[in-house]
Amino acid sequence: MSVLADLLAEVFREPTLAGVARELATLAAPLWLAAIVGLLIGWAWRPRWAAAVVDVAATAQHQPVPVAAPQAPAQATTAAAESAVVVVDPRATTVSEPAEDDELAVNTPDLMHLRRVVEEKDGGPAWTHMMDRTLPTFRYQAWKREPENGPPQYRSSTIFEDASPDVVRDFFWDDDFRIKNTWDDMLLKHETLEECTETGTMVVRWVRKFPFFCSDREYVIGRRIWASGKTYYCVTKSVPRPSVPRCSKPRRVDLYYSSWCIRPVESRNGDGAMTACEVLLFHHEDMGIPWSIAKLGVQQGMWGCVKRIEPGLRAYQTARAAGEPISKFAAMAHANTKFVAGELTASENNDEAGSTSNNAQAEKPKHWTGNLPKVFVIGSVVALACTFDKGLLTKALVFGTARRFAGPGRR
Numbered sequence: 001m002s003v004l005a006d007l008l009a010e011v012f013r014e015p016t017l018a019g020v021a022r023e024l025a026t027l028a029a030p031l032w033l034a035a036i037v038g039l040l041i042g043w044a045w046r047p048r049w050a051a052a053v054v055d056v057a058a059t060a061q062h063q064p065v066p067v068a069a070p071q072a073p074a075q076a077t078t079a080a081a082e083s084a085v086v087v088v089d090p091r092a093t094t095v096s097e098p099a100e101d102d103e104l105a106v107n108t109p110d111l112m113h114l115r116r117v118v119e120e121k122d123g124g125p126a127w128t129h130m131m132d133r134t135l136p137t138f139r140y141q142a143w144k145r146e147p148e149n150g151p152p153q154y155r156s157s158t159i160f161e162d163a164s165p166d167v168v169r170d171f172f173w174d175d176d177f178r179i180k181n182t183w184d185d186m187l188l189k190h191e192t193l194e195e196c197t198e199t200g201t202m203v204v205r206w207v208r209k210f211p212f213f214c215s216d217r218e219y220v221i222g223r224r225i226w227a228s229g230k231t232y233y234c235v236t237k238s239v240p241r242p243s244v245p246r247c248s249k250p251r252r253v254d255l256y257y258s259s260w261c262i263r264p265v266e267s268r269n270g271d272g273a274m275t276a277c278e279v280l281l282f283h284h285e286d287m288g289i290p291w292s293i294a295k296l297g298v299q300q301g302m303w304g305c306v307k308r309i310e311p312g313l314r315a316y317q318t319a320r321a322a323g324e325p326i327s328k329f330a331a332m333a334h335a336n337t338k339f340v341a342g343e344l345t346a347s348e349n350n351d352e353a354g355s356t357s358n359n360a361q362a363e364k365p366k367h368w369t370g371n372l373p374k375v376f377v378i379g380s381v382v383a384l385a386c387t388f389d390k391g392l393l394t395k396a397l398v399f400g401t402a403r404r405f406a407g408p409g410r411r
Contacts, residue, residue, distance in 0.1 A: 105222030183312025
């Protein structure tokens with residue numbers, strides 16, 4: 001304030017009114033210019049929620065008035081009711097009867113994409129080795145890669161000794177046990193939104209706990225399991241569901257892909273028995289924080305999370321051996337879709353690789369306008385610094401304020 005007062009006092013010392021007006025115009029010009037540029041940039045770079053509000057208002061304004069349908073014969077009405085999807089509430093479970101594969105939240109192209117990733121034939125960048133840890137009852141290896149237009153991707157191989165693929169499949173699918181056993185201590189709550197008992201396809205909502213400097217995250221996930229013999233392909237990915245309203249907290253994660261290939265492998269005992277189980281995991285998501293920070297968090301916390309899985313699996317094996325009833329989620333894991341690997345491979349050769357994969361659809365290049373707010377703030381502060389004073393102390397203070405407001409805050 002003292003700097004501004006001194007500057008104004010110096011302006012009003014001008015001997016003529018024209019001189020005062022000229023100095024005031026010189027002082028105010030950068031501020032007006034910054035304000036006009038800010039308005040133009042703000043309109044061009046509207047946040048998603050503002051565009052969504054405009055779209056909803058326009059849709060509501062042009063929404064046609066529903067017209068009562070003609071009365072159908074009683075037999076036709078009964079037949080339609082038997083094959084319809086039962087909807088009780090937008091947030092309640094929707095149970096769907098047999099449906100076409102392409103109408104499901106997770107379908108055959110997702111299986112094809114996962115198989116290509118497992119076989120390293122998806123055309124993505126090469127994997128870089130990150131970690132290799134071995135304990136008496138399991139071994140863990142991890143790799144990562146960084147696509148040009150998406151978040152970092154992670155691949156891991158975990159081999160559990162004395163574990164069957166069936167139990168491991170149920171273990172990872174069982175949301176109730178995740179919370180009960182707390183082996184996945186990030187999962188705060190879950191609910192089932194849709195399920196198809198014929199194919200085992202589900203849509204679930206998760207709320208996951210994030211560190212104190214981030215708000216919790218919400219996931220709307222579609223998932224399904226395919227089986228080829230004793231090998232299971234488990235796909236989980238984010239799916240759009242407008243019926244689930246967005247909230248400021250927890251924040252919705254729109255890009256999420258976490259899928260497994262679970263298969264029997266030879267034990268390390270050297271007896272040739274296929275009594276071990278390998279879990280190949282492929283994971284990436286856009287959590288809404290800078291990818292560089294997310295990478296650092298994954299590298300620091302990966303092994304700590306992995307070590308919690310093995311005791312959870314052993315507790316799950318003990319519960320199953322004791323005859324405890326399986327949960328609804330484990331029962332849905334049993335309703336997997338059977339397929340013959342050779343037939344699917346022949347079908348894949350006739351399709352374009354990766355044309356409908358969740359990974360290719362969701363990952364979009366970041367536009368250069370994503371940095372416009374910081375450019376605007378820093379540019380405005382530069383103009384202020386050069387206008388107010390020529391001293392280094394004032395400029396250091398103003399530039400420090402710019403870094404504070406333009407730097408990463410709570411996401």
